[in-house]
Amino acid sequence: MTISSTKAYIKPHRPLPSPTSIQLIVSDVDGTLLDSHHTLPPTNPTYQVLSRIRTEFPTLPIIISTGKQHPSTAELRRDLNLESFPSIHLNGNVTYAPNGGGVVRESRLTAATVRGVFKELRKDVTEDKEQEKALFAYDYDVVWQILGTEDDGWARVLRGYGEDVRVLEKEEEREAFVRGVESGERRIFKLAVCEEEAPLAVTRKRLETLFPESFAIVQALTFCIEMIPVGHNKGTALADLLKDYYKGEIKPENVIAFGDGENDVSMFKVAGMSLAMGNAMSRELMEEAVWVSDETNDDGAVGRFLGRVFWGHEKLEN
Structure with a gap:
């Protein structure tokens, strides 16, 4: 797989970030990391690039933020070796500590x-x-x-x-x-x-x-x-993680977020960098995003973007 140029972005508010400017990656799951069959096969650029990031930058947090429950993402977290990082679930209303540490934050409906x-x-x-x-x-x-x-x-x-x-x-x-x-x-x-x-x-x-x-x-x-619950969403969960778990050492401007739905807008408002998928269904999300891709989850848009950022035009292994 060869990573192509930045012409894949139909809304480039600014040039692509440098690798050192990214200190935390946070991503939605369905429609973003997973393809339209709800899988992430090893041939997908997203799988390839995230796996390479985990190997070459093992301390760079990669956090999933999803409407799914924690057990529903167990296979994904295991396959991408993300269990050493926190994870955000149920649209920001339950946050789990790494390595099976349990719930650290929750908010429920009355x-x-x-x-x-x-x-x-x-x-x-x-x-x-x-x-x-x-x-x-x-x-x-x-x-x-x-x-x-x-x-x-x-x-x-x-x-x-x-x-x-x-x-x-x-x-x-x-x-x-x-x-x-x-x-x-x-x-x-x-x-x-x-x-x-x-x-x-x-x-x-x-x-x-x-x-x-x-x-x-x-x-x-x-x-x-x-x-x-009102006032609790993916954005507030991300902000709380930066403040409480990472003790303010990671600033919002050094966070990049990926998403495709209306439920990702709040996360984009917190993160200093954001990419809306080519398959995004929310106009508000695309307006909030720094970049809008014309590549979809099936194309591996998350992986292709990060591949361009970290390795430019280098050919990646299929």
């Missing part, structure tokens, strides 16, 4: 929020509409489908992203789940609604109108909106 959204969307789920909309609740490890059925297909879609999805189809199971949140037995960090794109836009506006201060809505996929 029980009233979970109950309110469940009650509101339950109105939509009648026998003739059961397959149109699904509601999922995320704890530390499991994604619980609390509206919709196994037959609607949305659970299978999320499983394709590596999620451990369990479907509660009986009304008494769903009600018991929500009561468990209200009692404090369950902690929920994110809610997600899956639906076809056009009706999902209506659902989003409706939820934003009914619950203006209960949560923030972000979107990384055309068929899914995610509700997370």
